[in-house]
Amino acid sequence: MTCLLSAEEVTVRYGSLAALDGVDLCVHDGQRHALIGPNGAGKTTLLNVIAGATKPQRGTVRFAGRNVSRLGPAARARRGINRIHQRPAVFPTLTATENVVVAALPRVTADPGWWPGRRRRAARHRAGALLEQLGLADLATVPAGHLAHGQRRQLEIAMALAGRPRLLLLDEPAAGLSAVEVGRLVEVLQALPRAVAVLLVEHRLDLVYALSDAVSVLRDGQTLAAGTPDEIRTSPLVRQAYADGVA
Amino acid sequence: MRDRVVRWARGAVAALVLAGLVVAPWVVDDYTTALLARTLALALVGVSVALLTGVAGVPTLGQTAPYAAGAYACAVLGSRISDVGVVQLAVAAGAGAVLAALTVPLVVHARGVIVLMITLAIGELVVTVLGRWRSVTGGTDGLAGIPAVRPFWGLPAFGSDQARYLYALVVVATLVGAVLVLLRTRAGLLLRAARDDETRLRASGHRVPLYLSGAHIAAGAIAGAAGSLLVVAQQYISPADFGFDTSALLLLGVVIGGTASVGGALVGAALVIAVRDWLFGVLPGHAPLVLGVLFVATVYLLPAGVDRVRGRWRPSGPPHRPDAPAAPDQATVAELRR
Ligand SMILES: Nc1ncnc2c1ncn2[C@@H]1O[C@H](COP(=O)(O)OP(=O)(O)OP(=O)(O)O)[C@@H](O)[C@H]1O
Numbered sequence: 277m278t279c280l281l282s283a284e285e286v287t288v289r290y291g292s293l294a295a296l297d298g299v300d301l302c303v304h305d306g307q308r309h310a311l312i313g314p315n316g317a318g319k320t321t322l323l324n325v326i327a328g329a330t331k332p333q334r335g336t337v338r339f340a341g342r343n344v345s346r347l348g349p350a351a352r353a354r355r356g357i358n359r360i361h362q363r364p365a366v367f368p369t370l371t372a373t374e375n376v377v378v379a380a381l382p383r384v385t386a387d388p389g390w391w392p393g394r395r396r397r398a399a400r401h402r403a404g405a406l407l408e409q410l411g412l413a414d415l416a417t418v419p420a421g422h423l424a425h426g427q428r429r430q431l432e433i434a435m436a437l438a439g440r441p442r443l444l445l446l447d448e449p450a451a452g453l454s455a456v457e458v459g460r461l462v463e464v465l466q467a468l469p470r471a472v473a474v475l476l477v478e479h480r481l482d483l484v485y486a487l488s489d490a491v492s493v494l495r496d497g498q499t500l501a502a503g504t505p506d507e508i509r510t511s512p513l514v515r516q517a518y519a520d521g522v523a
Numbered sequence: 524m525r526d527r528v529v530r531w532a533r534g535a536v537a538a539l540v541l542a543g544l545v546v547a548p549w550v551v552d553d554y555t556t557a558l559l560a561r562t563l564a565l566a567l568v569g570v571s572v573a574l575l576t577g578v579a580g581v582p583t584l585g586q587t588a589p590y591a592a593g594a595y596a597c598a599v600l601g602s603r604i605s606d607v608g609v610v611q612l613a614v615a616a617g618a619g620a621v622l623a624a625l626t627v628p629l630v631v632h633a634r635g636v637i638v639l640m641i642t643l644a645i646g647e648l649v650v651t652v653l654g655r656w657r658s659v660t661g662g663t664d665g666l667a668g669i670p671a672v673r674p675f676w677g678l679p680a681f682g683s684d685q686a687r688y689l690y691a692l693v694v695v696a697t698l699v700g701a702v703l704v705l706l707r708t709r710a711g712l713l714l715r716a717a718r719d720d721e722t723r724l725r726a727s728g729h730r731v732p733l734y735l736s737g738a739h740i741a742a743g744a745i746a747g748a749a750g751s752l753l754v755v756a757q758q759y760i761s762p763a764d765f766g767f768d769t770s771a772l773l774l775l776g777v778v779i780g781g782t783a784s785v786g787g788a789l790v791g792a793a794l795v796i797a798v799r800d801w802l803f804g805v806l807p808g809h810a811p812l813v814l815g816v817l818f819v820a821t822v823y824l825l826p827a828g829v830d831r832v833r834g835r836w837r838p839s840g841p842p843h844r845p846d847a848p849a850a851p852d853q854a855t856v857a858e859l860r861r
């Protein structure tokens with residue numbers, strides 16, 4: 277089976293530090309793929325490379341059968357790579373609804389016709405549904421800058437979903453969420469259409485095992501192991517890496 | 524509830540100001556009326572500055588460039604080809620837009636203080652060209668004796684300062700109304716989003732440079748249209764009308780007015796220009812000093828207005844980490860205070 281997304285031999289250096297050192301990754305269509313590893317392993321850097329926000333010194337990124345290495349983040353988003361950031365990134369002076377509307381606009385399908393405001397109306401419709409789904413309906417008119425951290429994260433997830441992703445990049449979506457919010461997040465991710473692939477960076481292994489059907493382990497910028505959740509859970513190598521990372 | 528009261532109060536104030544502006548020419552003398560007409564033109568340039576600085580987050584000291592392009596296009600057209608106001612207006616707006624379009628590649632990819640420097644340089648360059656290109660612009664002497672305009676084909680030419688002022692008022696009100704409507708559409712939403720966090724907007728798949736180019740060109744068209752109003756008001760223009768002091772005053776006015784608000788920009792720019800003209804009479808030679816003090820006081824006393832410009836206004840700090848999107852930071856005001 278071919279990969280929806282494949283990263284090949286990706287290397288990113290910051291000075292003498294190799295944040296990524298020849299990493300390979302393959303995410304299949306509709307796969308729920310978790311990316312784990314200790315702090316500083318290069319997980320966020322890999323997501324940045326896939327999203328087009330960081331240019332690697334070496335390596336290729338292919339998406340849906342095309343080499344997208346030369347495309348910027350906006351072009352990749354329009355092809356269906358959407359993301360949430362490790363530090364929630366929202367538009368602080370825009371309301372929650374406006375945030376999701378903006379995120380939905382590039383890939384919204386409006387009713388046919390010529391009158392103005394159609395696209396925005398379609399986007400607003402979609403935004404309302406997503407805010408509802410993420411439990412933010414009551415905060416629809418609040419400027420995003422006034423939201424609490426967890427709410428901002430939920431909002432950014434709504435924004436990423438609004439872009440109709442084929443591949444969703446999630447960087448620690450559960451960090452800083454309350455138990456209720458984590459429960460809702462799990463529900464939302466489980467309710468995603470089967471066609472949406474997810475690349476999930478997460479420190480909470482219970483969530484990783486609950487949500488994913490493949491796991492890759494990064495450490496010091498290299499792929500340490502890859503396999504099914506069961507294989508990873510029992511791998512002595514991974515246990516060792518985590519023990520080192522924590523120590 | 525409070526929101527509604529505020530909105531109502533704002534509407535009432537706007538209506539009062541508009542009414543005052545309509546009756547003004549019958550209350551004040553001709554000289555002041557002419558001055559008011561010129562102030563209206565500059566306030567419209569202020570709106571274009573607010574559109575870029577406050578709404579889109581691209582601070583600018585260069586809106587005098589399209590303003591001058593519009594004014595000179597209108598003056599040349601008025602002297603040689605057509606005295607019809609709407610034609611002059613359209614040509615002036617077109618000239619402003621073309622000039623802005625030519626400078627898009629310089630402005631759209633720059634950030635922070637660099638944009639200020641580039642736009643400042645563009646403004647100065649235009650003034651220099653105006654001073655040198657004698658055959659068309661009359662050099663530093665400028666162009667005088669530009670014929671009075673008629674608003675439409677078949678109407679008589681304006682014979683009084685009142686008529687010219689009212690024409691300027693109608694044009695400014697119409698264009699400001701158009702800008703306000705535009706800002707309520709998708710375009711306005713996307714520009715505000717770009718100001719908030721450009722990286723995030725890109726990550727959602729938006730072509731940010733395209734939007735900023737559009738805003739830059741639209742602001743150029745507005746400034747160009749304002750240039751034609753200056754010609755109508757003064758029937759005389761020279762490079763001195765478009766100097767650095769004018770751009771600086773407009774930016775000051777816009778910051779006082781709260782940067783992101785079009786109405787605030789109008790009032791702020793008008794206020795600053797009025798203060799300058801008034802000081803010019805009262806304290807000859809000291810106007811720049813007083814305005815400098817005003818500028819510093821503004822930055823200290825109105826951090827909110829300044830702060831809203833963050834985003835691109837931010838001076839070169841640490842490189843923007845793609846995963847660390849702009850957090851609302853106070854560095855901006857602190858930097859300005861240095
Ligand atoms: N812009 C940058 N400049 C310099 N070094 C960087 C930069 N971005 C990341 N690094 C370094 O690269 C390494 C990998 O960072 P990365 O953020 O990808 O790790 P991570 O696996 O996401 O860690 P965490 O679990 O803490 O989020 C780290 O050592 C980090 O300090």
Ligand SMILES: [Mg+2]
Pocket residue numbers: 319320321362447
């Ligand atoms: Mg990380």
